Amino acid sequence: MRVALLSDCYLPRLGGIEVQVHDLARSLRQAGHEAVVVTATQGPDEPIDDVPVERLAIPLPGGVPVNPLAPPKVRRLLLDGGFDVAHVHMGVVSPFAMDSMRVALGVGIPTVATWHCVLAHAAPLVDAAGYVERWADRGAELTAVSQVAAAPLRRMSGGAPVSVLPNGIDVARWSPGPRPEASTGSLRVVTAMRLALRKRPLDLVKVVARARELAPGADLRLEILGEGPQRRRLEAWSARHGAQEWLSLPGRVTREELHRRYLASDVYVAPAELEAFGIAALEARASGLPVVGPRRSGITEFVADGRDGLLVDDDEQFAQALARLATDADLRDRLGAYARSTPVRQDWGEVVAQTVQAYGRARA
Missing domain, CATH: 3.40.50.2000 (Glycogen Phosphorylase B;)
Structure with a gap:
């Protein structure tokens, strides 16, 4: 044809x-x-x-x-x-x-x-x-x-x-692999996006800051991979609030490096509310990461609440979900085990x- x-x-x-x-x-x-x-x-x-x-x-x-x-x-x-x-x-x-x-x-x-x-x-x-x-x-x-x-x-x-x-996506290219041991009270959070307003990168940073307040004994760290016009706002907020110790902004990386970063993380976050699908989230899910994001977005095509991720209705629920994952090792292990053992269909x-x-x- x-x-x-x-x-x-x-x-x-x-x-x-x-x-x-x-x-x-x-x-x-x-x-x-x-x-x-x-x-x-x-x-x-x-x-x-x-x-x-x-x-x-x-x-x-x-x-x-x-x-x-x-x-x-x-x-x-x-x-x-x-x-x-x-x-x-x-x-x-x-x-x-x-x-x-x-x-x-x-x-x-x-x-x-x-x-x-x-x-x-x-x-x-x-x-x-x-x-x-x-x-x-x-x-x-x-x-x-x-x-x-x-x-x-x-x-x-x-x-x-x-x-x-x-x-x-090429599912084989994003297959799960060996991961570093996760410690109780630690959560390595990752996302990949264009740093544009509609993707809500600054809102995500504030969500993680709130999650750190809800789980004060936990070590929550956020890595945002990508470039875009919101970078300066993120850097300014980070400097103003002393977030450099837990917020990382490495910029855009290759697909191969992105996969390696996913394998070194515990959970992927998808903050955009008007996301029709979420290709980066699908790649992370195929890599074996549970996904947290809005219930009304397109990630519901490949993420089910409580099975291979957590779906939320607002930013406060988003922060609560991350705090739960940081402090509830059984929940984190269960979601991750399903994500690693069950390939995506797309x-x-x-x-x-x-x-x-x-x-x-x-x-x-």
Whole structure:
């Protein structure tokens, strides 16, 4: 099958959609399909990891992936490219993806849309615009990366189904391994994120500070891996509150180093409340770490409360959960044992199979 994967954002930009679109394209090609990425992101025209890229970008400040002139080029590419299906990847604000949906449906190519976002405050605007129902009426296969992301779309699809098409990882690459012995009253907490406001890094630091108050005899340490515009605020808060002894900000690391850091930790934390899925949390869970995070986020696709993690409703509960893990060795061991012994289901082989099924529904 020949597939066009259309996305506003793609490598060399770094982010969840960018990496997922690339890994999906590579996994489809490894499964024998012809996958081509079509994007509005500036960058080299050469294939990346043998994945062909068609860049329909214009030079804008900061490399913003916006091109209002792209639709005729998308139309010509889809008509001349011999594609069997167009798979469009949506965020909250995705002008290129929106244009691509209209073009693909207009030329009659079977089309799949995948939302990688929680619409949240944007949901009323999207509902009023009416395009979700229109796309469904024209035969588009509607999907989202989690039940949390799919829920608002189902309310505006006119009764058309919105299935879950999860993100994927290479589970073998993130397999559990030997861990240092944990001591009672010690908790090594880790997370990986872009240091952006919506990811709530400073809120997380305050949660861990509160957990240390709730468990004054415990040694809670937090390591935040990643870079972004909130770094200075984190460093300033740490200096102001004397947190340098328990807060570490190593910056961005390779996937290999990230895996090693997970194996040296006790628990992964996912503080973002508007997380549609949580790829980093899935990688940590695959590495054998229990995960703590919001009950209303996409981590519920692979974390069950009291089984391989703890789900919370607010930051005070978040702090209480970490304090419990620091002081209750039996709970920590039980959650960790399940996480280490039970693989996650979102391996690329399974995700590609589900994706191909979605393509089949679009073509039916």
